[in-house]
Amino acid sequence: MAFTSSDICKLLCAIFLPPLGVFFERGCGSDLLINILLTILGWIPGVIHAWYIIFKY
Known part of the structure; x- marks a missing residue:
């Protein structure tokens, strides 16, 4: 899978x-809500979830 400059920015x-x-990857949906909650609970879980979403899609 090749990365584009937009993937690097994300x-x-x-x-x-x-x-x-x-938000840049999936828009306003359940993934965004989950990530907001994980970020509130701790910055590291939010980053891990965000990277997972970006790499998955």
């Missing part, structure tokens, strides 16, 4: 603000 956004990376 991954960088996911490091600093995980819900933003998920």
Whole structure:
């Protein structure tokens, strides 16, 4: 799977603000809500979930 420049931007956004990376990838849906909750519980779970979403789609 080849990465584009937009994928790299999404991954960088996911490091600093995980819900933003998920929003860019999937839009406003259940994945975004899950990521917001995980980010509130802890920054690391939010980043892991965001990277998972970006790599999966």
